Amino acid sequence: MKPKTPLTARKATRNASTTAKLGSTLKSRKAVAEKIDLSGQFKAEYVAPRKPVLLVTLPARYLVVDGEGEPGGPVFEARIGALYGIAYTVKMTRKFSGQQDYVVGKLEARYLNLAEDPMPPKSAWRWQLMIRTPDFVADAELSNAVAVLRKRGKEGDAALVRLETVEEGRCIQMLHVGSYERECETIALMAAFAKANGVGLAGPHHEIYISDPRRVAPEKLKTILRLPVAAAL
Amino acid sequence: MITGPHQPSTLRFYKERMLVVLGFIQQNLDAPLELEELARVGGFAPYHFHRVFRGMTGEPLMAHIRRMRLERAANELRRGTTPVIQIALDAGYDSHEAFTRAFKQAFAVAPSEYRRNSHASRAAAKSGVHFADGHLPQNFRTSNHRTMKPSFETVAPLRVAYVRHVGPYSECGKAWDKLCSWMGKEGYLGAGCKFVGISYDDPEGTPAEQLRYDACVTVDADFKPVGEIGVQIIEGGEYARVTHAGPYEQLSRTYAQLMGQWLPRSGRQLRNLPCFELYLNDPSSTAPADLLTDIYVPLQPLARS
Numbered sequence: 001m002k003p004k005t006p007l008t009a010r011k012a013t014r015n016a017s018t019t020a021k022l023g024s025t026l027k028s029r030k031a032v033a034e035k036i037d038l039s040g041q042f043k044a045e046y047v048a049p050r051k052p053v054l055l056v057t058l059p060a061r062y063l064v065v066d067g068e069g070e071p072g073g074p075v076f077e078a079r080i081g082a083l084y085g086i087a088y089t090v091k092m093t094r095k096f097s098g099q100q101d102y103v104v105g106k107l108e109a110r111y112l113n114l115a116e117d118p119m120p121p122k123s124a125w126r127w128q129l130m131i132r133t134p135d136f137v138a139d140a141e142l143s144n145a146v147a148v149l150r151k152r153g154k155e156g157d158a159a160l161v162r163l164e165t166v167e168e169g170r171c172i173q174m175l176h177v178g179s180y181e182r183e184c185e186t187i188a189l190m191a192a193f194a195k196a197n198g199v200g201l202a203g204p205h206h207e208i209y210i211s212d213p214r215r216v217a218p219e220k221l222k223t224i225l226r227l228p229v230a231a232a233l
Numbered sequence: 234m235i236t237g238p239h240q241p242s243t244l245r246f247y248k249e250r251m252l253v254v255l256g257f258i259q260q261n262l263d264a265p266l267e268l269e270e271l272a273r274v275g276g277f278a279p280y281h282f283h284r285v286f287r288g289m290t291g292e293p294l295m296a297h298i299r300r301m302r303l304e305r306a307a308n309e310l311r312r313g314t315t316p317v318i319q320i321a322l323d324a325g326y327d328s329h330e331a332f333t334r335a336f337k338q339a340f341a342v343a344p345s346e347y348r349r350n351s352h353a354s355r356a357a358a359k360s361g362v363h364f365a366d367g368h369l370p371q372n373f374r375t376s377n378h379r380t381m382k383p384s385f386e387t388v389a390p391l392r393v394a395y396v397r398h399v400g401p402y403s404e405c406g407k408a409w410d411k412l413c414s415w416m417g418k419e420g421y422l423g424a425g426c427k428f429v430g431i432s433y434d435d436p437e438g439t440p441a442e443q444l445r446y447d448a449c450v451t452v453d454a455d456f457k458p459v460g461e462i463g464v465q466i467i468e469g470g471e472y473a474r475v476t477h478a479g480p481y482e483q484l485s486r487t488y489a490q491l492m493g494q495w496l497p498r499s500g501r502q503l504r505n506l507p508c509f510e511l512y513l514n515d516p517s518s519t520a521p522a523d524l525l526t527d528i529y530v531p532l533q534p535l536a537r538s
Contacts, residue, residue, distance in 0.1 A: 039518065081424025092417020095410070103517045145420075153453075154423025212514055215476055215525045 036102035038132050046106075046208065048175040048224045052193035057226075059167040061137070062108070062130040063087055065160050070122040071109075071180070072213070079129055080107065082157035087131045089145040094137075105132035110166075110204045130166070139163055168203060168228040175210075176225050179218035183207075186225055194229055203228030243535060247497035248375070250275040251289055255362055256369035262302050263323070268294065268438055278505035281492055281530075283435035284485075285503070288493010289375045291359030293437040299325075300356050303339045304364035306332075307356075310348045317344050381495045383475040388529065390469035391509075393429055393449035394421070394462050401441040402432065408448040411461060416450055427451040429467065430510040436485070449509075468506055472529040473499070476513075480521035484510070484528070491530060504531040 039046040045057055065083050069075040087104045095101050108130040113120055142163055149155045172194055176186040187205070194201060208224035254275040258266060271294070272282035286294045302324040309320050321332030321344075336344050339356035355363045360373040394416060398408035416422055429449040436444060447465070458464045473495075477487040488508070496503070513525040 035517070037517075078424070085423035085426075088413075088422045089417050089420060092414045092422060096414035096418040104515060106518055148418070148420030149423045150420075152420040152423065154420060154425075156424050158423070211523065212525055215478075215513060 034101065036100065036134055038103070038105055038134065045173075046224070048173045050175050050177065052172050052174045052190045054170065054197060054199075054229075055173055056170050057168045059165050061133050061135050061163065061165050063090075063133050063137075063142070064128050064130045064162055064164045064166075065157065066126070066128050068124065068126045071125065071127065073123075076127070076129075079157055079160070083107075083129050083131055083161055085149055085154060085156065086142065086145050086158050086161045087133070089149060090133075090137060090141050093141065093145065093148075100134070100136060102134050107131060107209045108207065109209070110206045112204045114205055115201070133163065137163065168206065168226070170199070170230065171206075171226050171228050172199075173224060173226045176223045177220070179221060180213075180223070181218075183223070183225060187227070190225065190227055194227070199229040199231055201227050202230035243500050244375075244497045246535070247289065248373070250277065251286070252370055252373070254286075255290075255373065258298055258301055259364060259369060262298075262305055266298050268435065278503040280433075280505050280507055281503045283438060284488045284492040285496065286493070287437075288489035288491070289360075289497065290362065290373060290493070291376060294435070295438045297360075297362075299335065300339060300358065301364050303336060304356060305366075306336065306344070307340060307347065308364065308366060310344055317348070320344070375497070376494060381475060381490055383473040383491065383495060383530070385532070386472050386474050386529075388469045388472050391427070391429065391449075391451055391467040392454065392456075392464065393447075393467060394452045394456055394458075394464055395431075395447040395449040396461055397463070398446045398448060399442070400444060402436060402444055402446060405430075405446045405448060408446065412448050412450060415460075415462060421450065421452060421456065425451075428512040430512065431467070431507050432510075433507055467509055468531070470504070471501075471532045473501070473532055474530075475528050477526045477528055478522075478524070480524060481516070481526070484526060487528060491528065496530075499532075500535060501532040502535045504533045506531040 042058070042060075044055055045060075063083060063086055065079045067075050067079045084104075084107075091102065091104055110128045110130065112126040112128060114125065142161065146155065146158050146161070149158045172190050174186060174190055176183055178186075191201065206226040206228070208226070210222035210224065211220065213221060254271050254277075257271065257274045268282055269279050272279040275282075277285055283294050286292075286297070290297060292300070306320045306324040309315055309323070310317070317332075318329055321329055324332060324335075326332035326335065333343050336342075336347070340347060342350075360375070362370045362373045394412065396408040396412040398405040413422065427450070429451065431447040431449065433445040433447075434443065449465075449467075452464070456464060473491070475487065475491055477484055492503070508528060508530050511527040511529065513527065514523070516524055
């Protein structure tokens with residue numbers, strides 16, 4: 001028998017009920033049961049083992065914002081702020097009016113030009129920051145969010161945020177534990193795995209940030225790395 | 234000026250004041266022994282006294298008072314012929330059953346059995362402080378977590394919009410929902426917003442339905458109170474900051490270590506202002522073990538009066 005609510009949502013309910021202060025920053029116990037959590041619904045895409053695996057991902061809807069520059073630099077940080085500002089404004093507007101509630105997902109990013117030869121310097125990296133968002137969130141909600149943020153003088157780069165469907169299909173995925181600088185070691189393992197399985201890398205490298213780099217020590221940072229693949233020619 | 238982190242003299246100063254409180258408790262077991270009064274007796278800031286007490290003695294304040302009353306009752310059972318029900322009433326229990334239950338928990342035997350046979354006169358206590366008729370405690374054990382390394386920070390005043398929650402801390406999510414859904418749809422949750430929590434009361438000594446907690450979001454000067462959403466300024470100045478990693482239900486343990494073990498060695502003392510918490514991630518998308526919370530504790534120079 002299949003459980004009615006995603007596993008992670010049920011777990012969250014249990015935690016919330018035993019928790020002192022966990023009414024939490026942004027949820028109520030009551031809402032948890034009804035709330036959509038995409039990372040629970042598409043669990044295989046958000047729980048990766050520490051060795052490479054092949055999986056097929058479904059087309060997925062994201063709030064995205066593009067940019068260029070060093071990850072962690074001022075442009076990158078400003079765009080993260082814009083993306084989260086939109087994500088929470090859209091979500092809370094729905095919540096306030098009693099529409100379907102959902103969990104704002106983890107930050108993800110795709111790095112668009114790292115496969116170029118030679119690899120560009122960090123300051124020239126092009127990236128797309130992403131937050132997974134339910135399909136029912138409409139463009140009108142996005143433009144409304146930009147307008148209310150503008151009204152409060154909090155627009156920043158919010159107007160650059162778009163809704164986009166990303167199709168990656170077959171991917172190799174693996175959990176990287178350690179600093180962002182050492183991701184190349186994990187990527188090398190994934191590339192070897194791809195070769196052994198007769199597939200080639202076929203799209204920009206995708207990262208899902210599990211840890212918060214503001215406070216977590218670099219050697220303990222958890223990041224899911226995803227590489228889209230295709231049958232080798 | 235910020236003085237060095239480990240000063241034995243500061244610790245002695247804190248211990249001396251805590252011994253005054255411990256002695257006062259033993260001499261006034263028949264009085265109500267309110268937290269405010271006990272804090273004043275020792276010259277501690279009432280806002281934080283429950284945490285300082287628990288951190289220094291390893292025992293919540295109310296649990297300590299309960300234990301002292303039970304140890305006095307055990308004394309009475311051993312020595313005298315006072316009826317058990319009278320001893321129960323003197324210990325603050327309104328029924329024989331409630332007293333027996335509490336007594337068994339502390340001494341592992343029922344009061345009547347305890348009277349018949351000789352048993353340990355003391356209940357277990359980390360601090361080593363026990364009821365001793367006519368003798369006041371001269372010292373107590375306090376553990377020392379040197380692993381904790383808070384940083385000293387000068388914080389600018391924070392202007393916040395907030396919703397007050399009164400009730401069990403486990404239900405403060407309702408206040409967050411109210412605050413964030415309104416602030417969000419109005420466009421106040423843009424980049425740079427900080428999510429702050431203030432808990433005012435000791436869950437050990439305050440009935441759950443009276444616990445006060447403010448769910449707060451930082452706002453600019455132009456934000457005006459609206460409906461249930463109020464505005465307050467969190468006072469700036471010197472604070473100690475420590476990051477708590479893990480579930481929110483373990484925050485109280487970090488508070489107790491910070492205030493009972495680190496603070497007495499810090500060369501500083503608390504200001505009579507609430508602490509506040511800065512939530513660094515969204516608990517609906519973060520595993521409880523990965524949650525990060527910055528705890529800010531208001532400090533001032535140690536004045537020896």
